[in-house]
Amino acid sequence: MRVHLASSLQDALAFKATEPDAWPIAGGTDAMVHWPGAHEMHERTWLDLSHLNELRTVEFRDDFVELGALATYWDVIRDARFTALPLLPQAAATVGAVQIQTRGTWAGNIANASPAADGVPALMAYDAEVVLGSRDGGERVVALADFYHGYKQLEARPEELITAVRVPLRAHDHQDFIKVGSRAAQAITKVGLAYAHSSEGWRIVANSMAPTVCRCAAVETLVAAGTAVAGPDDLADAIAEDLTPIDDIRSTGAYRLRVFGRVLYHALQPICDSFS
């Protein structure tokens, strides 16, 4: 195992430029699971970001919020300004328990690219953007909704690090984050939904329902068009177009499709006239 303890963002980007295979580590809450016996982890070169205070930032600007790459769930939960973006503290509070929330970062949640990630759907429902930095390429901004090309396939070049996440500040008249797991605390999502409605339209995002967290284009279109929906089954075709959940140790694809339809219907029925 080799370890580079980055002393500044510039130093980290320079290291990543010369060693693109190096694995960044921030809060370690994904990287360190199974660590003692995970021999492939010990073969890696690690790039420690944890001491880069310049990334441990939360800045409210005029029309967006910027979460530095080391901003944690706890930083958001304890910051009252996030009542403007309530899905973020709501999602953060469902991640593991306090000991995970104090360490886990939003950027790490994005980069880890689990289909079950809970931070990602909340961010995606708000049209968040990922800010990527590299030594030679400067800054590149990619919409989070376009960030995943497939299971653990990221729109990030080997020499790039995530430096920040930007979340537009918009007025939302409807929004919610719903997580279905085996128990209330410390459970991985079996079926997840985040949605938000603003003057930009509907954003309906699913997690644990496809190889990546993703927006549900067909469902968004159906809801925006005001197509009559008399019950969860009327959503099934659109959901099947958008989502391909799998069977795994936590659940089955059939269960996930059925529950997602019901969660979505009961979330939107009170707020959409087209839902009866």
Next chain:
Amino acid sequence: MNDRPIQIEFQLNGELRTLEVEPRARLLDVLRYEIDCPGTKEGCGEGECGACTVLLDGLPTNSCLVPAWQARGREVVTIESVTPEDVSRMLDAGTTQCGACTPGVVMTARWAEANPELLAQFDLRQLMAGNLCRCTGYDGIIDGIELPSGQEAD
């Protein structure tokens, strides 16, 4: 930068420590086996159980998920800093049975006691949800936590 030990310095229970750690050593391993603070326990080793909870820069942290080199320059507070008087209410309330979870429970509980403003946002059971206990059924744990007067645990 190779497989060599890494020199780190950190505050442990208010005392500056300087030592060399193996790159793969976790904070938990260093506490238990390098500096003779075996009070912190290992349960699951993967962030689920909270037995290894310490306060890192004042916040509850699972020391099994922290590479020791990430503790450089930080303040670490462990169960070794706690006196019997600090936990007298817990001893009366039946907070501990087999004791495997107890060091972690005590550290999270002391953080909650020291930050009573958190109770405006969370209930105590939420704050303690990352500390699993197979013995007490949790009521003894909740009863053992000293809340500011006027606050009732549910």
